[in-house]
Amino acid sequence: MATTTRHAKRSHARAATSRSGGHRPIWNGHLVFGLVSVPVRVFAALDAAEHVGFRLLHRKDRAPIAYKKFCSRENVEVPNDEIVRGYESSKGKFKLVEHEELQEVQEELGEGQHSIDLMQFVEPKSLDPLLFERPYFLVPNEGGEKAYGLLRDAIRESNRVGVARLYLRRPVLAAILPHEDVLALEVMRPYDELRGAEKFDIPSTRASEPEKRMARKLIDEMTAEWDPRAHPNRYRATLEKLLERRAPFTLEEAAADEAEASKGEGKVVDLMEALRRSLGAGGKPPRAMPARGGGRATPSHGARRAPRARTRKSSGTRGS
Numbered sequence: 001m002a003t004t005t006r007h008a009k010r011s012h013a014r015a016a017t018s019r020s021g022g023h024r025p026i027w028n029g030h031l032v033f034g035l036v037s038v039p040v041r042v043f044a045a046l047d048a049a050e051h052v053g054f055r056l057l058h059r060k061d062r063a064p065i066a067y068k069k070f071c072s073r074e075n076v077e078v079p080n081d082e083i084v085r086g087y088e089s090s091k092g093k094f095k096l097v098e099h100e101e102l103q104e105v106q107e108e109l110g111e112g113q114h115s116i117d118l119m120q121f122v123e124p125k126s127l128d129p130l131l132f133e134r135p136y137f138l139v140p141n142e143g144g145e146k147a148y149g150l151l152r153d154a155i156r157e158s159n160r161v162g163v164a165r166l167y168l169r170r171p172v173l174a175a176i177l178p179h180e181d182v183l184a185l186e187v188m189r190p191y192d193e194l195r196g197a198e199k200f201d202i203p204s205t206r207a208s209e210p211e212k213r214m215a216r217k218l219i220d221e222m223t224a225e226w227d228p229r230a231h232p233n234r235y236r237a238t239l240e241k242l243l244e245r246r247a248p249f250t251l252e253e254a255a256a257d258e259a260e261a262s263k264g265e266g267k268v269v270d271l272m273e274a275l276r277r278s279l280g281a282g283g284k285p286p287r288a289m290p291a292r293g294g295g296r297a298t299p300s301h302g303a304r305r306a307p308r309a310r311t312r313k314s315s316g317t318r319g320s
Contacts (some may be wrong), residue, residue: 026043026136026168028042030115031118031138032115033118033151037115038147038151039144040116040139041140042136042137042138043137045137045184046134052239057251063251084096084097085102106170117164118162121155121163131188131194132175133187135184135185136174155176155178161177164176173187174186175188
């Protein structure tokens with residue numbers, strides 16, 4: 001029964017991944033608003049493959065640069081179980097926090113909860129774009145398609161944005177708004193993390209009415225329908241041109257991993273062959289005799305020697 005349940009879960013996961021175009025959700029749960037609960041999944045809206053990243057290598061031997069955790073006083077590497085977090089409560093003053101204490105805080109804040117609580121709807125202009133941190137897609141799960149479509153269309157026609165609370169690696173607020181045929185979920189930064197604009201010394205100058213009319217006229221002339229495809233990632237395109245002229249090479253660690261994997265596969269094949277041969281003609285296992293002292297039965301001496309001889313012979317053939 002347990003095996004059947006595991007297979008059913010795997011099949012359901014594969015089917016869900018297939019329906020989502022091969023992408024895996026980072027969150028599963030329910031979108032709750034009023035008395036309605038809609039099963040949904042959250043997917044990353046940013047494509048990690050489009051991110052331009054580099055790995056640091058040693059120029060001399062092209063080996064990857066590794067980072068280790070050292071004690072600045074003793075100049076020795078420190079294992080993870082000896083590392084504790086310190087919070088700087090004031091200049092040069094720290095308070096220690098254990099890993100277990102942080103876990104308790106996360107549990108208290110709702111880690112593991114699988115609900116997106118839609119708390120209210122607001123005018124889009126009331127949300128400061130500077131608060132938007134990271135976009136996600138909110139997709140209906142099996143059985144929630146009708147209620148999902150109803151909410152999406154209602155939000156679009158009302159020209160409102162939903163504000164929700166959920167636990168996504170940490171407790172967060174999020175804005176829910178339509179994006180084409182899907183609902184987008186924009187995680188928002190805490191408001192107190194945003195700096196106040198009044199902290200900057202901006203001179204208060206007044207423009208004349210003719211100057212403002214000219215500026216508005218220029219804005220009208222430059223106004224056009226926004227097409228993001230007309231503004232591709234120039235940094236990525238320029239880097240791709242640079243990298244086209246570079247010959248690729250394999251890192252030593254990757255080559256060693258491939259060799260080890262190949263070596264391990266060879267061992268598995270040889271071991272299977274040796275076991276097959278040790279079963280004897282007709283696939284019958286060797287005759288066993290009781291072990292001394294009435295313990296576990298062990299193969300006879302002849303049966304034990306034969307597989308080793310054949311294994312060595314096979315190994316010798318492989319090495320020739």
